[in-house]
Amino acid sequence: MNKKKKTLIFTVIIAVITIMAVYRNYFSEEKYSIDESTQIIEETQETDKVSDINEVVVYISGAVKNPGVLTMTSEDRLADAIEMVGGTVDGADMNAVNLAEKLADGKHYIIPKIGENVAPSGNNQVSASNSKGSDGKININTATAEELDKLPGVGESTAQKIISYREESGGFKSVEELKNVNGIGDKKFEDMKDSVTI
Template sequence: MSATPGPDPRRARARRWAGVALVLVLGGLGIAVFVTAITPHGSSQVIAPSTRATEVPTVADVIYVHILGQVMRPGLYELHDGDRAVDAVAAAGGFTQTADPGGLNLARLVSDGEQIVVPAVGEVPAAGSASVPGKVNLNTADAAALDTLPGVGPATAAKIIAWRQQNGRFSSVEDLLDVGGIGQSKFESLRDLVTV
């Protein structure tokens, strides 16, 4: 009578390792499914920041912009002088799926202390994002906003925008005196209605 061979220890060890590997793979898949389930979904649009020459910012170049409304992470963001609204949206993680990207001029320059509200689709956009309520911001206003000022028509509004494009941001309200067609008397009528 021949002896029956016992279980091969190598096979038993291989089966054990295969079982451990299977448990690890299934555990990893379970974690992946869990993470996917708790991660917010939707067709949020992430906006890439504008491309500017890379430069080391100085303290004077740092500005703070408060962005809220239909962005992924509303809040206060540190940007750089010369950044645009697209940079603020990108810093806040991009638009939510309910945002109306057309309700915001992404190309406009932002200013220190500004608040930007991104509207939802169908929502009326906030009237300007001036840093001082009730005043027209010379650095961000478009021709229509400038045209609301007394004594400023389409031609003067175009000159203000052209000056801004040629010289950069207005550093003070008094810079208006450098714009062609704005003399001392017109400046005095605008001084308390504008901000930078």
């Protein structure tokens, strides 16, 4: 083999090696580019998903161990909120509430005891519309402080005591139980008994 042929073969080998190196580098960069693009898309989707989750503040009361206001997320369920307040007390009527319901901001969830009817079925939200019975009486288990304040002999302080008592005891079982509230004696009870219901 003469020198000319050796040089030609050597040149071809170098060219082939160079082409292979270029192609290998090209496909590696392309793969990296695809992987990077996929990662960016996945991160964007995760960010969009997170942005759909909002902070909500809810009030859990009734037949639970530690009634109170909670800060949760819009993805949390009523069961999660009940767990956060320590669970339910004996006698809680879990069939009266929807544990799978997603939490809504500003909502008041009352967990009733068996036999209690503290809110319209499937609603669980206390509002002015359900605090008055069909006879116009104020429901002491669902009324707001403002509504209780309108009762004869009840001021802002007593209204708050009524709410505190019903939260601690899991709701009133009878109208007469109002007399257990600090500040409501026989005279005050007589004045308001015809204006309230449970």
